Amino acid sequence: MSEILKTIQERQSARVSYDASRQVHKEDLLKILEAAKWTPTAHNMQNFDIIVVDDKAVLDKIGNIKSRISEEFLRENYEQLSFSKEELLRKKTGILGSMFPPEWVDPAKISEAVKKATPMPLTQSIRGSPTLLIVVYDSRKRAPASHGDVLGFISLGCLMENMWLMAQSLGIGLHILSAFSAPSVEMEIKKLLGVPDYLKIAYTCRLGYPTGASKYLRVRRDIEDFTHYNKFGNRGI
Ligand SMILES: Cc1cc2nc3c(=O)[nH]c(=O)nc-3n(C[C@H](O)[C@H](O)[C@H](O)COP(=O)(O)O)c2cc1C
Numbered sequence: 050m051s052e053i054l055k056t057i058q059e060r061q062s063a064r065v066s067y068d069a070s071r072q073v074h075k076e077d078l079l080k081i082l083e084a085a086k087w088t089p090t091a092h093n094m095q096n097f098d099i100i101v102v103d104d105k106a107v108l109d110k111i112g113n114i115k116s117r118i119s120e121e122f123l124r125e126n127y128e129q130l131s132f133s134k135e136e137l138l139r140k141k142t143g144i145l146g147s148m149f150p151p152e153w154v155d156p157a158k159i160s161e162a163v164k165k166a167t168p169m170p171l172t173q174s175i176r177g178s179p180t181l182l183i184v185v186y187d188s189r190k191r192a193p194a195s196h197g198d199v200l201g202f203i204s205l206g207c208l209m210e211n212m213w214l215m216a217q218s219l220g221i222g223l224h225i226l227s228a229f230s231a232p233s234v235e236m237e238i239k240k241l242l243g244v245p246d247y248l249k250i251a252y253t254c255r256l257g258y259p260t261g262a263s264k265y266l267r268v269r270r271d272i273e274d275f276t277h278y279n280k281f282g283n284r285g286i
Pocket residue numbers: 060061062063064143144224225226227228252267
């Protein structure tokens with residue numbers, strides 16, 4: 050198998066605690082940022098800035114910011130869930146409901162769960178990560194003639210993948226945290242880090258060395274499930 054395909058297949062969301070005492074070395078961080086630098090972006094607009102946070106005092110302050118689960122998230126999350134390994138293997142998309150507290154995955158209990166939920170400090174999401182990469186973009190700009198800036202968002206995704214593959218190849222765990230973009234959390238982080246108003250947080254990568262293996266079932270559709278040969282609907286290649 051080619052090296053690049055192996056790295057692509059082995060990359061995964063390292064949704065486990067990281068060793069807080071093991072720093073990501075500057076030289077490795079620079080390689081991840083070099084991969085970021087060479088990201089393809091629409092019109093080469095390079096529509097991102099990355100805030101590297103590895104100062105323990107700043108990490109602690111971020112960790113104290115509280116996030117609240119939203120009903121919108123829970124309802125839309127539910128649509129992507131499977132409730133057994135067999136169901137997930139059959140569907141080949143989505144994730145297992147067992148990754149979430151039981152009251153989050155029962156549609157009849159979601160409204161109540163949201164009302165009762167206590168705000169959680171981000172430290173529970175950061176889980177020992179010694180380095181965060183907070184990716185921000187200029188929400189006033191857009192790729193030329195790209196409605197809703199879809200090309201700009203795709204570009205931010207390319208950035209994510211470039212950094213993720215580089216981290217993977219260096220043996221560094223990476224986990225995407227979308228929670229930093231939730232309006233109330235974003236506001237507090239921007240204030241703390243002095244981020245100008247016109248920038249928005251796209252996502253945060255938590256980096257580090259996992260303390261254990263990420264044990265969850267990863268599924269993908271087969272090539273013939275998403276490939277159409279010369280005409281939509283013609284399967285097989
Ligand atoms: C744009 C984007 C946002 C994501 N946000 C989160 C997130 O907030 N929390 C999380 O645990 N995973 C997040 N993920 C990771 C996906 O859930 C994950 O890539 C997918 O389930 C496939 O699993 P794998 O990364 O292990 O292959 C995100 C991924 C992408 C591309």
